[in-house]
Amino acid sequence: MRIMQGLSNNIINHIKNENLEYLQFRKLQKYSNIISHAYSVGIDRNYRTFKSNKEPLSRTDYENNINNYKELCEQIDLNYNNIIKANQAHTDNVVCIEELKSTKIIDTQVKSDGLITNKRQIILATTNADCILLLFFDPVKKVIANTHSGWKGTLQEISTKTVIKMVNTYGCNPNDIIVCICPSIRKCHFEVGEDVKDIFYKQFKKLGNTDEFILKDNEKWYIDTVLINKIILKQIGILEKNIEDSQICSVCNKEKIHSFRAEGDNYGLATAIISLR
Numbered sequence: 001m002r003i004m005q006g007l008s009n010n011i012i013n014h015i016k017n018e019n020l021e022y023l024q025f026r027k028l029q030k031y032s033n034i035i036s037h038a039y040s041v042g043i044d045r046n047y048r049t050f051k052s053n054k055e056p057l058s059r060t061d062y063e064n065n066i067n068n069y070k071e072l073c074e075q076i077d078l079n080y081n082n083i084i085k086a087n088q089a090h091t092d093n094v095v096c097i098e099e100l101k102s103t104k105i106i107d108t109q110v111k112s113d114g115l116i117t118n119k120r121q122i123i124l125a126t127t128n129a130d131c132i133l134l135l136f137f138d139p140v141k142k143v144i145a146n147t148h149s150g151w152k153g154t155l156q157e158i159s160t161k162t163v164i165k166m167v168n169t170y171g172c173n174p175n176d177i178i179v180c181i182c183p184s185i186r187k188c189h190f191e192v193g194e195d196v197k198d199i200f201y202k203q204f205k206k207l208g209n210t211d212e213f214i215l216k217d218n219e220k221w222y223i224d225t226v227l228i229n230k231i232i233l234k235q236i237g238i239l240e241k242n243i244e245d246s247q248i249c250s251v252c253n254k255e256k257i258h259s260f261r262a263e264g265d266n267y268g269l270a271t272a273i274i275s276l277r
Helices: 059-075 151-155 158-170 194-207 225-235 260-266
Strands: 002-004 012-017 020-025 035-041 083-085 094-096 114-117 123-128 132-138 143-149 178-181 214-217 220-223 243-245 270-276
Touching (some): 020 059, 035 059, 035 132, 114 123, 114 158, 123 143, 132 158, 143 158, 143 270, 151 194
Parallel strands (some): 083 123
Antiparallel strands (some): 002 012, 020 035, 132 178
């Protein structure tokens, strides 16, 4: 394992093993005896298991992408056969995973954008290409979650719904939960039309000063969805010291991180994985 300067900062380490690169959050690395996690790096690798319209990939592409999961899991001592991958549909649906139902990588049958478990060896996986992925870990109750929050998911406040489900199902205390925000599009590039700006204003004017996260620059509107998630997470009890933001914009780092806005219709997907040892 070699720690690279690359995307490393005070929150994350950028790691390279042979031809495979990934990120790990420094705070979660302190619990490496309890959990394994990684966020994939490199646009030469794709973690898509379906086409963007949910049609099957070609056999070659599918096998190549599954091999990418396998190699990433092997780097952090996980068995890729234990992956449960969210069947993401920009919903606010969060499900608890109690058992593996297959011996291969699968997409859950339920259209869910959040996965939670307290079962060891199950690997929770999500994918993104600009959307926010959030990794949750309660070191007291030994519960993990992996949630996909695009702009629609942010409007539906799926991040806080993940925490609420962790509390209601597993007895977690929000004060104990660590939340890690993976690379995603940031306010510098998340330009929206006035119609989307108005939707965000209507939903989040309750938070107070909307000028903090709805920004106007030269007649263009930009939304800071990362900041919105931080605010609503703190409102339900997540401690500020337990919110770890990678601080990485997927568009600014398009040579290393998959980005729909940078790559267009043929965009690839990165993955975030987390598992209890």
